[in-house]
Structures are given as C-alpha cells and as structure tokens.
Amino acid sequence: MTLKILKENLFDCSIKAGLYLITCLPNQKHYVGQSSYVTRRLNAHKTQLKRGCHPNLIMQKDFHFYGESSFVYQKLLFGTSLSKTTRENFETLILLTLPPNLRYNVYSNWRKRESSLNPFFGKKHTLKARKEQSLSKIGKPSNFVNHIQTNQVKQLISSLNKGTxxxxxxxxxxxxxxxxxxxxxxxxxxxxxxxxxxxxxxxxxxxxxxxxxx
Known part of the structure; x- marks a missing residue:
C-alpha cells in the first residue's frame, strides 16, 4: 500500500465527526482518537508535533527521529449521528486489536484511564504561556458575534442581577x-x-x- 493511498480518507469527507488514526510507518505504531471535528483535531496533532510540544512524548520522540514524512494521518469517519460515547467505544475496540507495543495510546479505554495518564495531570500553565494564549486571541472575533440573546435570556439575566x-x-x-x-x-x-x-x-x-x- 503506497503512502498516497494511506493518506486518503476512508469515508465521506463531508462528515465531520468520527475517529482518526495517526501512524508512524517505519515502526507501524498507531495513535487512535475520536472527535466531533476530526479534521480540526488532526490538524492540532500535526501542529503540536511540528512544534515539538505534543503531549504524547513517545510519539513526539518518534516524530523527531523518523521525520514528518514518516507519519500518516487518516480519517475514520463513521457519521455525525454517533454520540461521543459511541465514538469512544469504537476507539476502545480499535485499540484492543492493537498490541500495546504498537500503539501510542497509553490506555485502551479513555473512560477508565488513570488521572496520572493524562499528560496535563498535575501541571499548570506558566504565566508566559497564559499571556501567549491571551495575545493569540487578540483580534479574533468572539464566538458570540452576530448572536442575539432572546428576551427570555435577557429577563433571566436581569432578574439575577436585580438589586445588586x-x-x-x-x-x-x-x-x-x-x-x-x-x-x-x-x-x-x-x-x-x-x-x-x-x-x-x-x-x-x-x-x-x-x-x-x-
């Protein structure tokens, strides 16, 4: 199977929610994940790996060792009607088919993982990182742009603030x-x-x- 074929989507690209697979070709090691916006999530993985700040340290190490061209990102899209729980169950089933030494995921079931396995567990953003996050949002439109509150919401806010x-x-x-x-x-x-x-x-x-x- 050629690299070109591997990079092709396995399902309709118009579907946003589903599962995805990141593969390191030289060692045939895989990372499986799910998201309501697969393309956006894959792009986030790519960006983190290129910047050398991916939370999965083992995958980041292989990315530096084998190079960007050795990694393939595939979309396993099953449909927007699937709930998050269903997607997580699919993710678990796929992970269970892979030997632990051939997967980057450090857990096979996301819901049963230990807190310590979360790469961000017990960690805090530095003040510098917080300021960079804040600066990166400057100039970007708010999520509430062009959204108008209904009269019901306005009345609720007014009643909560009344007398204060x-x-x-x-x-x-x-x-x-x-x-x-x-x-x-x-x-x-x-x-x-x-x-x-x-x-x-x-x-x-x-x-x-x-x-x-x-």
Missing amino acids: TNKDRRKPLYIDSIFYESISEASQKTGLGRRLIRDRCHQQTERFQNYKWA
Missing part, C-alpha cells in the same frame, strides 16, 4: 495563592478565560485546589 451592584457581583478569589479582586482581574492578569476560572473555583477536586474563592 457591580461591586456585589465582583467575587474575590485566589489562584496559586495570589489574591484577585474579581474574575475579570484574574482573567486579565493570567490570560485564562473567565468562565474557565469560575468553573475551576467551583471544582472540589484536588487537581484544582489552587483555585479558591476568597
């Missing part, structure tokens, strides 16, 4: 033991999204214990 001042709505918090007057201030200084900060402050898990309301 801006000062009341500013909730102080700590991130990495650093005090911030509000989520807006924390977001501006760390480069993290306000919603992400709020969600992490509400989390009770050990992973986000460095995010706390004051």
Whole structure:
C-alpha cells in the first residue's frame, strides 16, 4: 500500500465527526482518537508535533527521529449521528486489536484511564504561556458575534442581577495563592478565560485546589 493511498480518507469527507488514526510507518505504531471535528483535531496533532510540544512524548520522540514524512494521518469517519460515547467505544475496540507495543495510546479505554495518564495531570500553565494564549486571541472575533440573546435570556439575566451592584457581583478569589479582586482581574492578569476560572473555583477536586474563592 503506497503512502498516497494511506493518506486518503476512508469515508465521506463531508462528515465531520468520527475517529482518526495517526501512524508512524517505519515502526507501524498507531495513535487512535475520536472527535466531533476530526479534521480540526488532526490538524492540532500535526501542529503540536511540528512544534515539538505534543503531549504524547513517545510519539513526539518518534516524530523527531523518523521525520514528518514518516507519519500518516487518516480519517475514520463513521457519521455525525454517533454520540461521543459511541465514538469512544469504537476507539476502545480499535485499540484492543492493537498490541500495546504498537500503539501510542497509553490506555485502551479513555473512560477508565488513570488521572496520572493524562499528560496535563498535575501541571499548570506558566504565566508566559497564559499571556501567549491571551495575545493569540487578540483580534479574533468572539464566538458570540452576530448572536442575539432572546428576551427570555435577557429577563433571566436581569432578574439575577436585580438589586445588586457591580461591586456585589465582583467575587474575590485566589489562584496559586495570589489574591484577585474579581474574575475579570484574574482573567486579565493570567490570560485564562473567565468562565474557565469560575468553573475551576467551583471544582472540589484536588487537581484544582489552587483555585479558591476568597
């Protein structure tokens, strides 16, 4: 089978959701994944590998050793009607057909993996990385551009804010033991999204214990 044939999609390209396969041809080692936007996810893998920052260190090492031309990215698209759980089940079935030494995935079942197997478990973005993330978003349109809130949503927001001042709505918090007057201030200084900060402050898990309301 030639490299050209391997690079062809196995299913209709108009379908976005499904599974994908990344293969290192010299050692026939594979990485299997699923996504609701396969093309976008594959492009993210390619970018990370080229920049040398892919979270899968073994695959990144092989990428440096064998070179970009030795890696093939295939789309295994099954249909947009499949739920995420179904796609994950397909992913598990494919992984179980591969010997552990021929797969880059360090787990065969995503839902049963240990937290420590997550490449980002216990890690935090540096202040420099946070600022770079923030700068990369400058000039890009918001996801809410051209979206109009319904009257029902407006009334709900109004009722929630009724009788409160801006000062009341500013909730102080700590991130990495650093005090911030509000989520807006924390977001501006760390480069993290306000919603992400709020969600992490509400989390009770050990992973986000460095995010706390004051």
